[in-house]
Amino acid sequence: MSDDSQRPIVVKRIKKGGHGHHGGAWKIAYADFVTAMMAFFLLMWLLGSVSKGTMKGITSYFANPLKVSMSGGDGAGDATSLIKGGGNDLTKQTGQVKNGDVVAAKDKKRLSELKQKFEALMANKIKENSKLAQFKNQLKLDMVAEGLRIQIVDEQNRPMFKSGSSDLESFSRDMLREIAEFLNEVPNAVSLSGHTDSSRFAGGDEGYSNWELSADRANASRRELIAGGLSDKKILRVNGFGDVVPLDTANIYNPVNRRISIVVLNHDAEDNIRQQAGKSQEEASAVAEKTGK
Template identity: 55%
Template sequence: MADEGLRPVIVKKVNKTSGGHHGGAWKIAYADFVTAMMAFFLLMWLLGSTTKGDLQGIAEYFKTPLKVAMAGGSGSGDSSSVIQGGGRDLTRKVGQVTKSDLDPGPKRLYTSKSDTAAVQAEMARAELNRLKALKQKIEAAIDARPALKQFKNQLLLDITTEGLRIQIVDEQNRPMFALAKAELQPYTKDILFEIGRALNDVPNRISLSGHTDATPYASGEKGYSNWELSADRANASRRALIAGGMDEAKVLRVVGLSSAVLFDKADPFNPINRRISIIVMNKKAEESASKDGGSVEVTNEAQARQEVVGAAAQ
């Protein structure tokens, strides 16, 4: 009995675990099963909604994806597909997108060169008609006023490659400006007032240039010369046009050309070389003049000279 008191006491610990039939591990497995079934039914719905041709395109893509991506073709990028796009650009809705395709942008229109040329030609014709109508209006306005009609021979209007050119030239006994000054004669102001009101009828901008004859100042080119005089006269004409009602924003360029561009090249001292030239510029001339270093050409001098000679003979 004494030995029994020396026996070791053995304690058994039993770890109880919850789970089994009533645990939560089955929920994870069920969620995986539901996810797989959703993916399966979604795939079946997509296959059922896609046309036969699109299915062939999809199959072709997975067979040779690089070939379809580079060369294009009928496939999931077709507009009839429920999966829009295809290729590198998923926003495209028509056909596969190849690497060589260009993004037209939100406002870009594809037109042929012939269509563009036709539109430009039509715009040029419409602009030419506007300038011709303006020419007729100015001529009619001068004819309607007896006080201005007597100066008709000094007012030359013609259509050039730059637009409508209006030239007001001097005569021997009827100058536009005071001698060697930029002071406008009263009848010159009346002419410019009439022209200024008419110029608002067209959206075209204008260029003014002053011209003198070759008679030099006593001081030559070192002091105040024909260059300053021609520029001052061009600016005086600009002010008169604006005073007559022309929008001041229409003026694009005012230059003084001295005697560099003579009207009568045979006689540099002819009073007709003293003139103001107003060019109602067409779109091409306006774009050229707006560029840095652009120029406005002066053409058809021979034709204008013939008009003066013919008018003077009448």
């Protein structure tokens, strides 16, 4: 019998397939990447939603951040930005909604108060002057997009001007002079326009027409306002519209279509008119400062 204790011991090792363990470092790198992308898209969204003035303020801040830490104070884009300093104050720059809203609100309040005051003034004048009382229906006030509009309209057998001419009737002169004193109480510029009905001249539109007549009547009203004390610097525009903008569209021959329209302009309307004429309000102000006017 053989000795079992002398037999060799064989150990079988089974190798398992598959990949070895690499750790979790890749998860951290992926999380950092996702966080960075989220921050990038959030930054893009924020930059796309700010105003131009605020954007310039942010740009100026990062271009010269030491200015804030050294001197502090207000700076570019200060109207809405949390970042102070870094350039010129842009709170009055075009595109700043905050400043535009404030100016518009002041204009609206001033013109509304002007309308109420004028209505009260004319009511008192009508009580004191029996001649003006018969013309009260010919004076119309309303608020339009450009500002406060004051219209003096014709009535049947009671025209503002002599027929077919720019010669003012006496009551029209009195009324325009009353309005002139009233307009000087506000700093706003004034626009004048003349309108006619659709009655034609014998010579037709090739000769003297409603276009010339409406412009001549507007200028005659301008001269009377100045004679009544209105500063000629306040008149920004004088227009003749002929018969193209009737008050009574159903009856283009209605005397009410013959009228003078005076608009006390708000800030936006004045700026638009200056830009249409080729000069912005800022440019006009700069010229006035240089010339001392």
